[in-house]
Amino acid sequence: MLGEFQVTEPKAKVLFLATVYTHLAAFHLPFMQLLQDKGCEVHAAASPAEGRKEEVEAIGVRCWDIPFARSPYSPKNLKAFRELRRLLETHRFALIHVHTPVAAFLGRYLAKVTGQGSVLYTAHGFHFYQGAPLRNWLIYCTAERLAARWTDGLIVINREDFDIARRILGFKSGKNLFYVPGVGVELDRFGPSGSPPEKGIRSELGLAPEDIVVTCVAEMSRDKNHGLLLAAWKELASRHTNCHLILVGTGELLPRWKKRVEAEHIPRVHFLGYRRDVPQILRESDVAVLTSRREGLPRSLMEAMAAGLPVVATDVRGSRDLVEHGRMGFLVKLGDVEGLADALERLIKDRELREALGRAGRKKITAFSLDRVLKEMEAIYARFLSGVVG
Template identity: 45%
Template sequence: MKKILFAATVYHHLSSFHKPFMALFQEKGFEVHAIGSNSMGRKDELIELGIICHDIEFDKTPFSSKNRSTIKELNWLFENIYFDLIHVHTPIAAFITRYVASKKKQGKILYTAHGFHFFAGAPVKNWLFYYTAEKIAVKWTDGLVVMNKEDFQLAKKLGYQENENVFKVHGVGVDLSEFKTNAVSEEVDIRQELDLDKDTLIISCIAELSARKNHEFLLQNWKAIIEKYPNVHVVFAGNGKAENKINTIIEQQGLKNVHVLGFRGDVPKLIASSDIVTLLSKHEGLPRCLMEAMACGKTIITSNVRGSTDLVEHGKSGMTVELNDNENLVKSFIKLLGNEQMRIDFGKQGQRKIQDYSLKNVLHEMDTIYSRYLT
């Protein structure tokens, strides 16, 4: 039986984005394996699918001595199991796994870049380390998958050839059947859960609580927004290292109408309840939360960064704002909060565009790529 390996720093990443692709191989009769850490949980979801998991810790600090033991574990794994195809994700895990797998003469190796850590405006240190690392790793990589226009151009600068070993796909896909309606019943309305009036306007931000996701950009302008619209509330769904800092900002500044909900398993409910979905990240690959919002016909306010602007066209399916442009951020929210018809029109535009990003379409795109390397 042919064997396929998916690799990432944590199982949480694989469970969040790659279960449909693992299932695709299982349906074809392949034995599917995964490597990663269970530090963020969700390994059990892979096991329930019949995925064979190998616990391997990757330290996100590039030059950590801990990664020496990781290399030893990978050597042992590849000496005992031959994989016909290895699909790697997340930069450090992808680099180390490609290196060891190539040395041990494993099968073909694919890498999906969910957003290169070197990008327009990135710190110089990112370019020095991550660009150099990816330049080195080209020789260990049979195929590279990217998700946005900027990364596609960067891939060609690294030395990959269009339609030969670099492929641009429509993200990780969104299940349109889960986000197919704007209708909100009382049973799924977040207003009921939070004991809010039915006419309360809801802004949702569904993202890991981290510095990169930049929740502070909204918080520092929140008073100006609710001064104009006192009946608007924002809900943050997600967890992460920045949670304590976010709660401290809310408390110290006395911010009202802000709800930090933690991790949620009912994202469709949150989006369906929302009037506006926002994501103000400092950088992105191709954010699935925005794809889900578009699938549900919701208008978006997002930062003018790679990935987000691949999805949202300013003035047509939402608003894009430059990072740190406080004035335009406030103006964008006030404009959309006060114009329901504009929100509806933008939502319809986004809903039309997102059809190409459906999970069904992306599974077909990836199946075609996989087939190139398994014949």
């Protein structure tokens, strides 16, 4: 099979490149390990500013700190450009797999001018999309059209991006354009595990067995749009006193949302910060919610569906790839506070509906399993490592 390969060139090097190590640690460790198992020497380059570099190093990946900034306008990226160029001038990689807009653009250009091997780019959600601001189309779409000439293979994770890549960027399906269903979800890790533990999240928060738990797992950023969720929760919580909102995640807007909850006296909102026990938190939840302004293919929804939860999400690219309205949850329009509150209320009030939608979601998400994604990525890696594999 095309996807079954083993590196024959001694110590063939592969580089994973992203703006920050947090991205690589959160989404790409299984793919790094896949390439290690195939005989590759795996390297990573990213900024350590947000942490989690140690998780990448822990699996035997050699890390190179490059001071990228998330904003394409930051002057820090000039220094990042120089340091990445120095790295690529002293190492030759058989394959470079780039992620995130800033690192991906600079990495693709420098890979070509320094004579590297194949360059793969995974777009985790283009910044230009249906409904995006005109500025995004002018800046990011222009950059992607320019970078297309330096891209040997483009991987997209939702259907809208696939269409844009084909129609606007000029990629060809099966030749240099590939749809992969996200970064994969470990079905067994998030599946049911019997009775709730004595010291689970419900015990930690002092909740009663009959209390309804609504959980949102998301970075506290503008894109994740927690303001909409808090506005709907304020309205909903006044009508139902047995429901609790759990917010898992950190980010620059965390202090703002804490202040808002306190200032507006929004009841029963629990900020948990960064947690390593997300699978267990989801098992003890009743509903999952995600109110993003934009998505690529949200893994937090995939994990919630794997845990058998009904989901409520905004009707945006990526989320609608996962959620069929009325079948495994509900989709609401961006900015629709009342619609979001109503959708959550339907699930809070109806246990049978929660269970039915949760079962449907669990069934659908099998198509997005990590095992399946690993097989598809193995085939893509084999194609672009063709010069060093047997």
